[in-house]
Amino acid sequence: MSDPAHPVPVSLDVRAYREPLPDADAYLALWQLIEPHLLRVDPREHRSLRLDLGDRGALTLQLLDPVGNPDAFSSATEFAVRGILETARVRYTCGPCVTAGTRTYGPFQCHVCNEETRKEGGTRLCDRHVILLEGAFRTVCPDHAPACPACGRPGEFWCDGARCRNRQAWCSAHQVPHPGDARTSYCRHCFDDRFPTCVAPRCGQTGYLRCEYVRAAGESCPHRVCAVHAGRWQIYGPHKRGLALCPTHLTGLRRMSREDTVFQIVAATALRRRSRAIGPALLPRLSVVRHILIHVRDEALDMGVIDALFTRLRATLDGTGGGAAMATLLDAHARVRQQDLTVFRGDREVGRRHxxxxxxxxxxxxxxxxxxxxxxxxxxxxxxxxxxxxxxxxxxxxxxxxxxxxxxxxxxxxxxxxxxxx
Ligand SMILES: [Zn+2]
Ligand SMILES: [Zn+2]
Ligand SMILES: [Zn+2]
Ligand SMILES: [Zn+2]
Ligand SMILES: [Zn+2]
Ligand SMILES: [Zn+2]
The missing domain is CATH 3.30.300 (GMP Synthetase; Chain A, domain 3)
Incomplete structure (x- = not known):
């Protein structure tokens, strides 16, 4: 007879069982299916017992202690499952493998799928299905394999440039290597942005400096210049980093009207401020502007006239384009100009008396x-x-x-x- 204190130890192998066994209840239900079969088994059997369940697959049972078992099993016999062999559960399965009917561990993720679902848990990828290109660790699934925008061939590297930011892949025919770093490469556009050629004829050097001349509010000249060919327009005084200008705009300074000159001073300073470029980004005081006008236009203007140029420019600005940033600068400047004017008028009074x-x-x-x-x-x-x-x-x-x-x-x-x- 079975001793309730010593249940019959068995092990269960469910690796060939096809139904899902997600939780303890599923196992309990399975056991109720198995038990009637067990009662017909010889308690001394030491070979494993295979239970064929047709479409549901098969189970394999093993009596773990045939010698210690009772002489016969009955409905009163208690069993204890000491071990269960189950298929290693794959937590992160490769998406493409599942589509092909297999389950494989997918250590990689598709960045594009993730971005589309806006969370991790997009598509997982095994090492056979993952697409890994040069340049950045940005893995993608076969559905998101990138094509070169220039020619449509499969992308081979992620461009590290400011336009592509490692999200656009290009083929090797459309790859421009970084001049000093073999691991980094760019598409032509990004390379030209990063290492533009100096606009000066026959120079050929990299134009690291941007011309700061403003063509329309909020938009500067597209020319790039090397340090040798860049001009500095010292609008912030002699000891501060002035505006960089391309040769065209440096020579063009002398043709500017009073209004143009004041517009450039304000617009370029607003742009510097917005782009957080190196150098000062505060409007120069009236006395400095007076000197600028003397240099550019060869005319020494009354401070009141110069102040009025700023006031008139402010009146033309609305909130559109780069105008808002210019208006903010001008409003702060108005107070400083007022102080300058007061001092200037005092000095002028002394000068008048002389x-x-x-x-x-x-x-x-x-x-x-x-x-x-x-x-x-x-x-x-x-x-x-x-x-x-x-x-x-x-x-x-x-x-x-x-x-x-x-x-x-x-x-x-x-x-x-x-x-x-x-
Ligand atoms: Zn796979
Ligand atoms: Zn994907
Ligand atoms: Zn690029
Ligand atoms: Zn290409
Ligand atoms: Zn140059
Ligand atoms: Zn320019």
């Missing part, structure tokens, strides 16, 4: 006709210099032999007196 004294001196000297031809230009308090406009036909008269006349007048005024050349 100028009036100069005229009185000339009249007292009996040179009233010369005095009538002069006009005030500028006063620089730091240099204590008064600039006076003098028509060319009387300049000699005013300056005197070897500069003695102008030096003498200056000494009497207590300033350095200079003729405005612009």
């Amino acid at each position: 100028y009036e004294t100069l005229l009185r001196m000339l009249i007292a000297d009996g040179r009233g006709q010369l005095a009538e031809r002069l006009s005030f230009s500028d006063f620089r308090p730091k240099a204590n210099t008064l600039y006076v406009r003098v028509p060319p036909d009387v300049a000699g008269l005013f300056i005197g032999r070897g500069g003695s006349g102008i030096r003498d007048l200056g000494a009497r005024l207590g300033v350095t007196l200079k003729v405005e050349k612009r």
